[in-house]
Amino acid sequence: MAEALKRPGGELASRPLHFFWVVDCSGSMYGEKIGTVNHAIQSTIPEMVDAAKDNPNAQLLVRTLKFSTGATWVTPSPVNIEDFAWDDLDAGGVTDLGKAFEMLAAQLTIPPMTDRALPPVIVLLSDGQPTDDYKKSLDKLLHLPWGKKAVRIAISIGQDADDDVLQQFTGNRELVLQANNPQALVKMIKWASTAASLVSAPASRPKDMDVVPAGNNTPSATNAPLVLDMNNIPDPGAVGANDVW
Amino acid sequence: MKQMVFGESVQGASHKRVDKECQDSFKKIEYDDGTIIMAIADGHGSNACPYSKSGSSIAVNVFCKVMDEFHTSYAENLEMLLTYLNREGDTKVAQAVDAEWKRRVLKVHTNQKRDVPLTENGEKNKPEIYKQYGSTLVGLMITPIFIFAFQLGDGDISYVDQNGLDHMLEDEKILGVETHSLSKIDAWKRVVSAVRRRDNSCGLPYMLMLSTDGFANSYKNANEFQKTCVDYFDMIRQYGAEAVAVNLKSWLFETSAMGCGDDITVLIAYFSDDSKLESEADANGWIQ
Numbered sequence: 437m438a439e440a441l442k443r444p445g446g447e448l449a450s451r452p453l454h455f456f457w458v459v460d461c462s463g464s465m466y467g468e469k470i471g472t473v474n475h476a477i478q479s480t481i482p483e484m485v486d487a488a489k490d491n492p493n494a495q496l497l498v499r500t501l502k503f504s505t506g507a508t509w510v511t512p513s514p515v516n517i518e519d520f521a522w523d524d525l526d527a528g529g530v531t532d533l534g535k536a537f538e539m540l541a542a543q544l545t546i547p548p549m550t551d552r553a554l555p556p557v558i559v560l561l562s563d564g565q566p567t568d569d570y571k572k573s574l575d576k577l578l579h580l581p582w583g584k585k586a587v588r589i590a591i592s593i594g595q596d597a598d599d600d601v602l603q604q605f606t607g608n609r610e611l612v613l614q615a616n617n618p619q620a621l622v623k624m625i626k627w628a629s630t631a632a633s634l635v636s637a638p639a640s641r642p643k644d645m646d647v648v649p650a651g652n653n654t655p656s657a658t659n660a661p662l663v664l665d666m667n668n669i670p671d672p673g674a675v676g677a678n679d680v681w
Numbered sequence: 682m683k684q685m686v687f688g689e690s691v692q693g694a695s696h697k698r699v700d701k702e703c704q705d706s707f708k709k710i711e712y713d714d715g716t717i718i719m720a721i722a723d724g725h726g727s728n729a730c731p732y733s734k735s736g737s738s739i740a741v742n743v744f745c746k747v748m749d750e751f752h753t754s755y756a757e758n759l760e761m762l763l764t765y766l767n768r769e770g771d772t773k774v775a776q777a778v779d780a781e782w783k784r785r786v787l788k789v790h791t792n793q794k795r796d797v798p799l800t801e802n803g804e805k806n807k808p809e810i811y812k813q814y815g816s817t818l819v820g821l822m823i824t825p826i827f828i829f830a831f832q833l834g835d836g837d838i839s840y841v842d843q844n845g846l847d848h849m850l851e852d853e854k855i856l857g858v859e860t861h862s863l864s865k866i867d868a869w870k871r872v873v874s875a876v877r878r879r880d881n882s883c884g885l886p887y888m889l890m891l892s893t894d895g896f897a898n899s900y901k902n903a904n905e906f907q908k909t910c911v912d913y914f915d916m917i918r919q920y921g922a923e924a925v926a927v928n929l930k931s932w933l934f935e936t937s938a939m940g941c942g943d944d945i946t947v948l949i950a951y952f953s954d955d956s957k958l959e960s961e962a963d964a965n966g967w968i969q
Binding site for chain 1: 730904931936
């Protein structure tokens, strides 16, 4: 009878899944808005940890990038979700979204990304209009291989946010989530955080699956709807309509 | 020369957790003249592809059927077959495989009385049907004088001998979870193929390994995957193909569990000098 032999081969590893919170910390976010963001993202962590435990074959790595006057990595390098802790953000300054895109792009090149990673998830939260020249750096981001493949979600906070810019980032109007009051913001942040669990257990799919509009070869076009549960996006109108930013 | 062909398909660890069946398929045919036809396929498994297990099964059957027909037609003139495959491998052969896969998918869909999506004109929406069966396909035809490699979508064809590892084909590497698919209209245009002569007077032993992407994706990086292919070859040389075949299923389960969690299929053809295959394994006590 053949006896069991030790498995041959090299080092095994789960696939990395990079999740980015990109948070507008400009002056207009001061007070209730940034407070709600801090509270809501903090509250998503236990569920993200549980979701990661349900899929040990994906290594969920989280980072936070804040932008106001300039942009800064709050987390200098990716952190395992089990070790991730939210540091409350303050608000003040202008809205250098372009700088944020530039710093994000630098992290989506290969390296430091690897080609065996799962599609990264980027959640951008903003309440205003960019004050720097964002187009060039957004274009660069969206032309990167991992920039194109990333699941890109935007949360538009309040009625002064520039949804056109956010749509340029997401490539899909449906993925610009409206949050005009604290309750809606919490709901949208919670929904966005579930993207990690959906991306982490993906099946393969045909290249250029035709949900992307025919003839649309722009880099902003996204296949994110194929991964996310688009039917489950919270209805912003159904949440706390009396208190509106 | 002695040859042994063996393989396994395992349900991925992440699929087990959600009770989704293995979407991979494989098939091999061995002929008396020593020719081998072997194929693996990886069904996409997404919600948009509920019948991709059926799609991958159809894929390996179609490849074997199409190549079997060539084997029959050119049995007396393998040189001519070599020339033909070299010239038409990624055109006429690819078109034949593509067309037959789609024909069989429509037949299965009808026979199973599954919902038929319609176009705006009320006609059968064939692309929407194909999509539900989406699969990759990777195959080899190994004759006494040449090896023909065929690939549509992700997966690997690895050739290993005492000099190390070589990839028979370089398929387009697509980031993330996308892949080229039989389900696409004009899928044949995405096929890559190659023909390599066999020189049976030297180079033994050697191994050809087909693997679905769940295998390579379970390793830390490309170097670790390549090391793995070489390790499997060394294992066969040391313990014999039969010993590796017996252990393969458990190894692949372990690979998926500690790696990417996807389904994994590995299909191996090992060729050696007659005397050496048995003497090494016998010396290790593997032959009863």
